Amino acid sequence: MTADIISIGDELLIGQVINTNASWIAGQFNLAGIGISRITAISDQKEHIINTLNEASRRSEIILITGGLGPTKDDITKETLCEYFNTKLVFNETVFENIKELFGKRGFDISELNRKQAEVPENCIPVKNINGTAPGMWFEKEGKVYISMPGVPFEMKSMVSDHIIPKLLQKFDIGAIVHKTILTQGLPESVLAKKIEDWEDNLPDSIKLAYLPQPGIVRLRLSTSGKDKAKLEENIKIEIQKLKKIIPDSIFGFDNEKLYEIIGSLLQEKNQTLSTAESCTGGYIAHLITSVAGSSEYFKGSVVAYANETKENILGVRDKSLVEYGAVSEQVAVEMAEGVKSKLKTDYAIAVTGIAGPGGGTPEKPVGTTWIAIATPQKTIVKHFQMGEHRERNIRRTALTALGMLRRELV
Amino acid sequence: MTADIISIGDELLIGQVINTNASWIAGQFNLAGIGISRITAISDQKEHIINTLNEASRRSEIILITGGLGPTKDDITKETLCEYFNTKLVFNETVFENIKELFGKRGFDISELNRKQAEVPENCIPVKNINGTAPGMWFEKEGKVYISMPGVPFEMKSMVSDHIIPKLLQKFDIGAIVHKTILTQGLPESVLAKKIEDWEDNLPDSIKLAYLPQPGIVRLRLSTSGKDKAKLEENIKIEIQKLKKIIPDSIFGFDNEKLYEIIGSLLQEKNQTLSTAESCTGGYIAHLITSVAGSSEYFKGSVVAYANETKENILGVRDKSLVEYGAVSEQVAVEMAEGVKSKLKTDYAIAVTGIAGPGGGTPEKPVGTTWIAIATPQKTIVKHFQMGEHRERNIRRTALTALGMLRRELV
Numbered sequence: 001m002t003a004d005i006i007s008i009g010d011e012l013l014i015g016q017v018i019n020t021n022a023s024w025i026a027g028q029f030n031l032a033g034i035g036i037s038r039i040t041a042i043s044d045q046k047e048h049i050i051n052t053l054n055e056a057s058r059r060s061e062i063i064l065i066t067g068g069l070g071p072t073k074d075d076i077t078k079e080t081l082c083e084y085f086n087t088k089l090v091f092n093e094t095v096f097e098n099i100k101e102l103f104g105k106r107g108f109d110i111s112e113l114n115r116k117q118a119e120v121p122e123n124c125i126p127v128k129n130i131n132g133t134a135p136g137m138w139f140e141k142e143g144k145v146y147i148s149m150p151g152v153p154f155e156m157k158s159m160v161s162d163h164i165i166p167k168l169l170q171k172f173d174i175g176a177i178v179h180k181t182i183l184t185q186g187l188p189e190s191v192l193a194k195k196i197e198d199w200e201d202n203l204p205d206s207i208k209l210a211y212l213p214q215p216g217i218v219r220l221r222l223s224t225s226g227k228d229k230a231k232l233e234e235n236i237k238i239e240i241q242k243l244k245k246i247i248p249d250s251i252f253g254f255d256n257e258k259l260y261e262i263i264g265s266l267l268q269e270k271n272q273t274l275s276t277a278e279s280c281t282g283g284y285i286a287h288l289i290t291s292v293a294g295s296s297e298y299f300k301g302s303v304v305a306y307a308n309e310t311k312e313n314i315l316g317v318r319d320k321s322l323v324e325y326g327a328v329s330e331q332v333a334v335e336m337a338e339g340v341k342s343k344l345k346t347d348y349a350i351a352v353t354g355i356a357g358p359g360g361g362t363p364e365k366p367v368g369t370t371w372i373a374i375a376t377p378q379k380t381i382v383k384h385f386q387m388g389e390h391r392e393r394n395i396r397r398t399a400l401t402a403l404g405m406l407r408r409e410l411v
Numbered sequence: 412m413t414a415d416i417i418s419i420g421d422e423l424l425i426g427q428v429i430n431t432n433a434s435w436i437a438g439q440f441n442l443a444g445i446g447i448s449r450i451t452a453i454s455d456q457k458e459h460i461i462n463t464l465n466e467a468s469r470r471s472e473i474i475l476i477t478g479g480l481g482p483t484k485d486d487i488t489k490e491t492l493c494e495y496f497n498t499k500l501v502f503n504e505t506v507f508e509n510i511k512e513l514f515g516k517r518g519f520d521i522s523e524l525n526r527k528q529a530e531v532p533e534n535c536i537p538v539k540n541i542n543g544t545a546p547g548m549w550f551e552k553e554g555k556v557y558i559s560m561p562g563v564p565f566e567m568k569s570m571v572s573d574h575i576i577p578k579l580l581q582k583f584d585i586g587a588i589v590h591k592t593i594l595t596q597g598l599p600e601s602v603l604a605k606k607i608e609d610w611e612d613n614l615p616d617s618i619k620l621a622y623l624p625q626p627g628i629v630r631l632r633l634s635t636s637g638k639d640k641a642k643l644e645e646n647i648k649i650e651i652q653k654l655k656k657i658i659p660d661s662i663f664g665f666d667n668e669k670l671y672e673i674i675g676s677l678l679q680e681k682n683q684t685l686s687t688a689e690s691c692t693g694g695y696i697a698h699l700i701t702s703v704a705g706s707s708e709y710f711k712g713s714v715v716a717y718a719n720e721t722k723e724n725i726l727g728v729r730d731k732s733l734v735e736y737g738a739v740s741e742q743v744a745v746e747m748a749e750g751v752k753s754k755l756k757t758d759y760a761i762a763v764t765g766i767a768g769p770g771g772g773t774p775e776k777p778v779g780t781t782w783i784a785i786a787t788p789q790k791t792i793v794k795h796f797q798m799g800e801h802r803e804r805n806i807r808r809t810a811l812t813a814l815g816m817l818r819r820e821l822v
Contacts, residue, residue, distance in 0.1 A: 012434070012437070012450065013437055013441075013446070013447040013448070013449075013450065014437060014438065014441040014446075014447070015434045015435060015436070015437035015438025015439070015440075015441060015447075016438070017434070018429060018430070018431055018434040019429070019430055019433070019434065019450070020429055022430070022452070023423070023426045023428070023429040023430065024426060025426070026423070026424055026425060026426035027425065027426025027427070028426070029426075030424075030425045030426060035424070035425075036424040036425070036426075037424070037454075038424075038451065038452065038453055038459075039423065039424065039430070039451070039452035040449065040450070040451050040452075041433070041449065041450035041451075042449055043448075048449075055466070275721075276715075278694075281698075281701075282697050282698055282700070282701025282702070282706075282710075283689075283694030283695065283696070283697030283698040283701065283713055283715065284694065284698045284701075285694070286689075286693050286694030286697075286715045287692075287693055287694040287695045287698045289693070290692075290693025290694065290695075290715070290717065290767075290806075291693070291802075291803065291806070293767075293768070293769050293770060293802055294770060295693075295717070296717050296718070296771075299693075299717050299718075300717055300718035300720070300721050301714065301715045301716045301717045301718055301721035301725070302694055302713070302714075302715035302717075303712065303713075303714055303715070303725070304687075304694065304697045304701075304712045304713035304714070304715065305712045306701065306706070306707050306710050306711055306712045306713075307707070307710075307711035307712055307755070309711070309755075309756065310686075310711050310712035310755050313754065313755070313756075314712070314714070314725060314754060314755070343724065343725060344718070344720075344721050344724070344725070345720065345724075356701075356704075357704070358704050359704060359705060360707075391702075391704055392702065395701075395702070
């Protein structure tokens, strides 16, 4: 069984909007065990919509349509669906109630256009839109399912997750699918793969493993399917317990957790504070930490010490260390961490110094050479890394690696 | 005349990769005056490719194919194109020379697989890939053009810009198209539109204007088409000159220039230096500035002063100012700017203090309240803003607004 995705909208065909809706739906459907046969983006024209529906229904059992449901001129999809299913628009009281409720919350008056939005093809089952006024529409014809949804991502997404996928799984008796993503850090993909080889080889046939690497992080996704959801979840849990014993230091979280959010929670639990001293990352670590609402509870600040004199004057790095070992050195990383911890009076501190590139490398210290130091209430640890040549990736990997080192000190 | 885009790759249909290639091509083609009729993403299977080619060629004069040209198992596209065009693969010396040259640069040995990459369908004109080993392929059949390109974005992009669009414009005698994007800052879209209304109304009919707003920036794109490219460029230039007189302070650059790159160039020209003191932006301004290679030439560092005591201890903000006016105030912004400028011994300094949200707002100082100060060698200027409620947008808008204020002091 496969699905076709049809994305309607001129904005897609002039390159104004990237079709992230289709990718997101494809990802969700694949995770639910339904493959996507084709993704088609077409313009807001009746004959294009009809042709594409005809083609898609020859290929797939499920046809998903997004876009073209605006209240005004764009409302061509609904009329076109009436023509395709040989039916007519009828006023739907339940849909109208939803629109009135949404407008009530926002304090707007209902217009004639809104009343028109409550009209749906007579043969469809409306799908409630909790985030907007355009309802979803579920059609069935000759054993196939057609679903039309708005193109606004957050309206479409909640429909798909909360309503459409569960209903499809039920209708087509696909069964339950369980996924769990394990977030790891500190081991390159190849080293990690070697380390967990035996565990992987001994996974039950019903559980599949996927490696999903990102700069500085490797995600491991376990997937399994069957009839009994609770049993599937239990099976996955058992394997994760085994994995935790093999790489206890590398697992930092699950699913969509962010490393800087986890660090924030750990600091808040301990009621302790953090500061950072950044050279090559140029403020990116502070930016990640402060992207979390409420981070002012535990983050006191950062000194971005790009110039040597800033390292000396603000952080108290010794001139001797800079001259003797250079700005990118173990000694300077340690002094930066201890300096910022003392100056900003925090319990923990991160310091990074490195050559982000593309310039500035030497034979002894090539581009990508990086030192990271973590100061804790008890001690300071420091490590050397070779981060690579690409400036942006280098900055990201350094930031995530530093946050990972801090996390290990916090747990 | 229209084009169809066919994107080949299973990774698109499982939602692992977003189809940014198709959006980018659509944008470039529209700018060149060629509309896109349909975008289709399909899997790496021969019958899917053949069917889609048949459908597309009934619709469009130009058929663009990306993906499926890898050296190994993915190489199904090339074989399929041979079948579609009823031809066979032949070894192409020019393509092989390009592969050898690329491998020579990287110091790799040539393998049998690489030799195979130099085989192309006999009836195609190979398109040189300056960034990779898979050549593009240009076919013509019954007045229609089919172009197959690799899926790697930066390989595909240079082919499209440098070779394919110019060749299509020539072949189909579409004429020249000239676009120029004017980057503005400091005026909200509605205010800007009012201010330049007369200018817009008096634009020649041949020149079209598009508003392209982004958080903190409004881009104005002028487009015109005709036969004589030099004349078109001259016409656009004349209108930009007129616009410069109406909003001299708001235009900061053109096309793809970045505000923080422009600031870097201005500081380097003057041989002067910059530091920043960031509260609500949490290091994001420093991150933008240091994302530019070579920024260590003019950027000495930043103090991310999230806690009040950091503002006092490191930046020298007076306790009296914090108590009397609060951390988010004109006085504190000024003292932060002057403090960091003096501590880091720079010519210029940016300081921002605000309530990024979602918490921390009060009736007097709601979320989004922001003060930005710019210290120059002569003076310190300070301004109040209301940035909005969304934390991430708030941080971005504040950073771009602060950089914009600095730019005005530098020119």
